[in-house]
Every structure is written in structure tokens, then in C-alpha cells.
Amino acid sequence: MKKITNITQLELIANNIRRDIITSLVCAGSGHSGGPLGMADIFTALYFNVLTHNPQKPKWEGRDRLVLSNGHICPVLYATMAQAGYFSRAELKTLRKLGSRLQGHPHREALPGLETTSGPLGSGLSQACGMAYALKMDGQANKVFCLMSDGEHNEGNTWEAVLFAAKYKLGNVVAVLDRNYIQIDGRTEDIMPLEPLAAKYRAFNWDVVTIKGNDMREVLRALNGAKKHTGKPLMIIAHTIPGRGVSFMENDYTWHGKPPTKEQGEIALAELCKIESKLQGKRCLLCRSIHEKCVCVESR
Amino acid sequence: MTELSKLKKLNKALYLDFSLEKVPTRNGYGDGLLDLGKKNKEVMVLCADLTESTRVEKFAQMYPKRFVEIGVAEQNLVTVASGLAAMGKIPFASSYACFCPGRCWEQIRTTICYNNVNVKIIGAHAGISVGPDGATHQMLEDIALMRALPNMMVIVPCDYWQTRKATMALAAYKGPGYMRFAREKTPQMTTVKTHFEIGKAQLLKEGVDVCIIGAGPVVFECLKAAQLLEEKNINAMVINCHTIKPLDEKMILNAARKCKRVVTVEEAQIAGGLGGAVAEFLSEVYPVPIKRVGVRDHYGESGSPEELLEKFGFSAKHITQEVLQLVRR
Numbered sequence: 133m134k135k136i137t138n139i140t141q142l143e144l145i146a147n148n149i150r151r152d153i154i155t156s157l158v159c160a161g162s163g164h165s166g167g168p169l170g171m172a173d174i175f176t177a178l179y180f181n182v183l184t185h186n187p188q189k190p191k192w193e194g195r196d197r198l199v200l201s202n203g204h205i206c207p208v209l210y211a212t213m214a215q216a217g218y219f220s221r222a223e224l225k226t227l228r229k230l231g232s233r234l235q236g237h238p239h240r241e242a243l244p245g246l247e248t249t250s251g252p253l254g255s256g257l258s259q260a261c262g263m264a265y266a267l268k269m270d271g272q273a274n275k276v277f278c279l280m281s282d283g284e285h286n287e288g289n290t291w292e293a294v295l296f297a298a299k300y301k302l303g304n305v306v307a308v309l310d311r312n313y314i315q316i317d318g319r320t321e322d323i324m325p326l327e328p329l330a331a332k333y334r335a336f337n338w339d340v341v342t343i344k345g346n347d348m349r350e351v352l353r354a355l356n357g358a359k360k361h362t363g364k365p366l367m368i369i370a371h372t373i374p375g376r377g378v379s380f381m382e383n384d385y386t387w388h389g390k391p392p393t394k395e396q397g398e399i400a401l402a403e404l405c406k407i408e409s410k411l412q413g414k415r416c417l418l419c420r421s422i423h424e425k426c427v428c429v430e431s432r
Numbered sequence: 433m434t435e436l437s438k439l440k441k442l443n444k445a446l447y448l449d450f451s452l453e454k455v456p457t458r459n460g461y462g463d464g465l466l467d468l469g470k471k472n473k474e475v476m477v478l479c480a481d482l483t484e485s486t487r488v489e490k491f492a493q494m495y496p497k498r499f500v501e502i503g504v505a506e507q508n509l510v511t512v513a514s515g516l517a518a519m520g521k522i523p524f525a526s527s528y529a530c531f532c533p534g535r536c537w538e539q540i541r542t543t544i545c546y547n548n549v550n551v552k553i554i555g556a557h558a559g560i561s562v563g564p565d566g567a568t569h570q571m572l573e574d575i576a577l578m579r580a581l582p583n584m585m586v587i588v589p590c591d592y593w594q595t596r597k598a599t600m601a602l603a604a605y606k607g608p609g610y611m612r613f614a615r616e617k618t619p620q621m622t623t624v625k626t627h628f629e630i631g632k633a634q635l636l637k638e639g640v641d642v643c644i645i646g647a648g649p650v651v652f653e654c655l656k657a658a659q660l661l662e663e664k665n666i667n668a669m670v671i672n673c674h675t676i677k678p679l680d681e682k683m684i685l686n687a688a689r690k691c692k693r694v695v696t697v698e699e700a701q702i703a704g705g706l707g708g709a710v711a712e713f714l715s716e717v718y719p720v721p722i723k724r725v726g727v728r729d730h731y732g733e734s735g736s737p738e739e740l741l742e743k744f745g746f747s748a749k750h751i752t753q754e755v756l757q758l759v760r761r
């Protein structure tokens with residue numbers, strides 16, 4: 133896929149992905165809001181700039197692999213895949229509905245382009261390691277990106293994989309940790325403290341990079357650096373703002389696992405329209421400015 | 433019966449003399465892997481710090497690049513296997529049945545079965561016959577755990593040769609599979625020439641009064657029981673039901689029609705195991721009186737394998753008593 137390098141263009145795509153996340157969650161009536169909104173910039177960077185992939189040929193062997201370990205943030209994966217052309221954006225409205233390819237948690241067999249089935253936490257890094265091991269064994273240079281949550285670092289399975297990747301020097305594994313400090317029951321450092329997390333990874337023989345996960349420039353620099361990285365496995369700790377882009381969701385852990393209502397969705401879309409207007413330097417192209425009563429929910 | 437043994441290419445001595453040569457089923461797995469190592473370059477073996485006792489040691493020595501030592505981490509064992517399978521490899525994830533699938537059931541469910549990838553789960557040291565290690569290491573619930581999973585196939589081979597052949601068959605079969613076998617030396621009922629096919633049970637003895645359906649090394653005790661029953665004028669059929677899922681429904685239905693009574697025998701909990709599978713099937717299509725011989729909602733304990741098999745009712749004598757109770761009911 134052709135790489136987009138213009139930062140504003142990428143930010144606009146991320147904003148569109150956020151809108152699609154809100155719309156699909158409102159239609160679904162259930163699902164997770166915080167994580168998907170927080171990770172929209174990283175997903176945009178991956179699918180529109182970093183990954184070697186072809187939305188028309190999702191099974192192409194030369195692709196990089198993207199493993200979503202914390203499957204519950206799949207609204208951002210689906211919205212990004214739709215933007216990238218894996219399937220039509222209209223299908224996003226079927227999220228979590230009977231017969232949909234967009235299952236509540238991603239199922240590999242349901243939708244081409246998904247590398248794994250996930251949802252139960254802590255298993256993604258191991259699967260990414262298995263893929264990376266096989267790629268290394270077969271002398272293939274592709275990377276395996278594993279997107280993880282901070283909460284799933286409570287899981288023993290995660291740390292088993294951390295040990296494994298270091299032992300086999302899986303330099304082709306790039307883990308991207310969504311460090312948003314929230315999990316279902318509250319703040320990560322209250323539920324089960326993880327800090328010092330970067331030091332832990334270094335002590336486990338990983339290379340570690342820490343970035344602001346909602347800063348497109350930093351995200352691109354880190355992920356493109358990761359593409360060239362060799363030697364030890366690489367952990368990118370991305371500090372993100374859960375609910376990013378929607379003021380009343382930002383940094384509020386109660387938005388981890390619930391969707392906006394229709395009314396909340398309209399307010400959220402209006403806010404995202406404002407962001408778009410700002411990025412474009414002009415009025416929202418989609419709803420033509422009505423920021424107070426944005427009708428994006430209906431019209432899209 | 434000697435005719436049947438010829439026909440099925442079973443051990444010639446099977447019905448003549450019950451003192452057959454004994455070999456551990458786990459050796460069949462180890463040797464099967466060596467056969468596969470040569471034949472199929474995609475086959476890989478993963479182990480969780482039990483290389484020697486699960487008999488994957490020789491494969492590890494001969495094919496070091498295709499052997500992955502995971503350490504004592506069964507959740508990682510099966511999830512790394514899932515990732516390897518996603519890349520076209522055929523991983524055999526090997527440990528003791530207590531730990532795999534015992535500890536990593538959810539990972540098997542989500543990342544292997546629902547994900548539908550080509551991983552083989554190998555549960556060694558299954559059953560009460562593990563002996564002195566005690567109940568923590570005597571896996572009795574694995575068949576039920578694996579059988580309940582959609583997409584999962586379940587094999588419980590009866591002896592060395594069958595385990596070796598089942599290992600080959602597992603690699604040829606595309607999809608998730610589980611095979612359990614035991615620690616101890618057990619009698620060689622089949623031979624290198626005995627046919628093995630996933631899902632096709634083996635008729636080991638014809639009979640009309642009762643059908644004994646066994647899985648695993650206890651099949652040998654079922655045959656001995658059938659001989660003891662002959663002395664009491666009861667002509668028992670014996671079936672080796674090495675594949676518990678998919679169940680050979682055709683053979684089991686015909687046996688039930690012919691014998692009108694069924695006894696199942698397995699070195700596992702009767703809940704959800706072979707007995708459960710047979711009872712569930714027959715109760716829907718052709719209900720006949722059934723007796724399930726197995727462990728009844730209980731844990732094992734330390735002891736010698738022989739003592740434990742006797743105590744928990746897996747000897748031919750005990751099976752005979754169970755059959756007599758059912759026949760005389």
C-alpha cells in the first residue's frame with residue numbers, strides 16, 4: 133500500500149477513524165470506547181505509513197503481521213482497516229450485530245486481514261512470537277507488530293512471552309504497548325502496579341522506546357525506527373490518552389468498556405468535527421459546520 | 433479370534449497368550465515424531481521443560497532447529513504454537529496432560545480451536561497409572577476438557593504402535609488435535625501392520641451379549657475381561673475406540689443394536705470422557721443400558737501403577753464384575 137507521509141493528512145485520517153469508531157459504537161450499543169480512541173493515531177500510522185501490506189490481498193505472504201492482543205479495542209482496528217480499504221466503511225455499522233464479520237472481539241476466520249482471534253488478554257505476544265520465530269527460521273525479513281494493553285501485563289502469559297522473545301532474540305517482534313493507565317476496575321497503578329515498566333522490559337533483555345502515542349510525529353519516528361530494528365525484541369511504550377479526541381471521555385476509566393449513547397455520540401462527533409475543521413483550516417467537510425447539533429450520526 | 437487378529441493384523445499372540453511384550457505409549461509418540469521429522473519439514477516440536485519424559489528428546493537432538501524449548505510455561509507453549517501454525521508450521525505442543533491442556537485450556541480454546549489453527553496438543557502422563565507422583569500429576573479430566581471444544585479432535589491410542597501411527601495421522605490431519613497417552617509400559621496389542629484411521633474404531637473381538645468399549649491401554653484389560661466372561665458363558669464384543677472425537681457412531685450404534693448392553697472403560701473421569709461421549713450418543717439414537725467404568729468424581733493418590741489400577745477399578749477382574757452386574761440386571 134502507498135505510504136502517506138504528510139502529518140496533517142495522517143492526523144485527518146486518524147480523526148476520521150475516531151468518527152467511525154464513535155458511529156460504530158453508537159450503532160452497536162455496546163463495546164469499548166476509551167482504548168480505541170486512544171490508539172487511533174498509532175493504527176493510522178501503522179496502516180497508512182509503516183506496515184508492508186496489501187488490503188486487496190490480505191493473505192499476501194510478504195506482509196508484515198499485526199497481532200492485536202487486547203482484542204477489545206477492535207473498533208479501532210476495524211475502522212482503520214475500513215479506511216485502508218480492506219472492506220467498506222458501511223460495514224462498520226454491523227459491529228457486534230448478528231451475522232456480522234465484525235465480531236465483538238476479533239475472529240480471524242470471520243474477516244480477511246485479521247491475523248489472530250483475540251479477546252482473552254495476555255495471549256497475543258506469544259502468538260506474535262510464534263510468528264516471528266517462524267519468519268526468522270525461514271529467513272524472511274517481515275516484522276510482527278503486537279499491539280498490547282497495559283492491563284494485560286497483569287497476565288502471566290504476557291510475561292512468559294516476554295521471556296521467550298528475549299531468549300530467542302526475536303528482533304523481528306515489535307510490541308506496542310498502549311500505556312493509558314486504565315483498566316476496567318480503575319487506574320492500572322491502583323489495580324496492580326506495573327511501574328517501573330520500561331525498566332522491567334530492559335531487565336528482561338528487551339530494547340525499549342517510550343513515546344507520546346498521540347503525537348503523530350513521534351509515533352511515525354518510533355514505528356519506522358522499529359521497522360529497521362534488529363537484535364533484541366523491541367518494546368514501544370506509547371503513552372496515550374484514553375478517549376482521545378472526545379473531551380468527556382479523555383482519561384476517564386469509566387469509558388474503558390462502554391459505548392456512547394446516541395446523544396453522547398452526537399456530542400463526540402461534533403467535537404471531532406471541530407478537530408477536523410482545525411486540521412483543515414476550514415469547516416468540517418462532512419457536516420458543513422453545525423458543531424452544536426452535528427448530524428453526522430444520521431448522515432453517515 | 434485368531435482369525436480376527438490375522439484380519440486386523442493385530443499382535444498374533446493377542447488372544448492366545450496375554451503375556452505380551454510391554455512398551456510405553458509415550459515411546460510411540462517419540463518414535464512417531466522421528467518418522468515425521470524425516471517426512472515433513474513443517475513439523476515442529478515444542479516442549480515445556482519435560483523433553484526426556486515426554487519422549488521428544490531424540491527429535492530435539494536430530495532436528496534442533498525445529499525444536500523449541502519453552503520452559504515451564506504451558507500458556508506460552510500453546511500460544512507460541514498458535515503463532516507458528518499461523519505461519520504454516522505444524523507444531524506439536526508437548527507436556528504432561530495435567531499442565532497442558534490442564535493449565536492452558538482457555539488459550540487452547542481461543543487461540544487454537546476458535547482460531548482454528550493446525551496445532552497438536554500432546555498430553556503425556558495421563559491417567560491414574562502415573563503412579564507415585566500422586567493426584568496432582570494424574571490427569572483425569574483432559575478428555576472432557578478437550579472434547580467440549582468445537583474444532584478439536586481427540587485421540588486416545590491404546591499402545592505403542594497405535595500412538596506412533598496416531599502421531600503420523602495427527603500431522604496429516606489439518607486442524608486442532610489432542611492426543612493423550614501414558615507413562616507406564618503397556619501391552620502391545622497392535623503391530624506395525626495394524627490399520628489406524630482417525631475416527632474409525634477397531635473391533636477387537638466379536639460378541640453378542642455385551643459390548644465393551646475401551647480407549648487407551650485399558651483396552652487390554654477389556655480383552656482380558658472378555659475372556660473371563662467367556663468362562664461365564666457371556667460372549668462380549670470388544671471395541672477399541674481410540675478416537676473419542678469424532679466418535680465412530682456407526683460402529684457404536686451397530687454394537688448397541690447387536691449387544692443391547694454397553695460398558696465403557698477409560699482411565700479418566702467418567703464425566704465427559706469416552707463414557708460420556710458414548711452415553712450421550714446412544715441415549716439420543718438408541719438407548720440401551722450403559723455402565724461407565726472410570727474414575728467417579730474423585731482424585732487419584734500416590735501408589736504403584738498396578739496398585740492404583742486395581743484400586744480404581746481398571747483390572748480385568750473389576751471390569752468383569754461391572755459387566756456381570758449389567759448383564760444380570
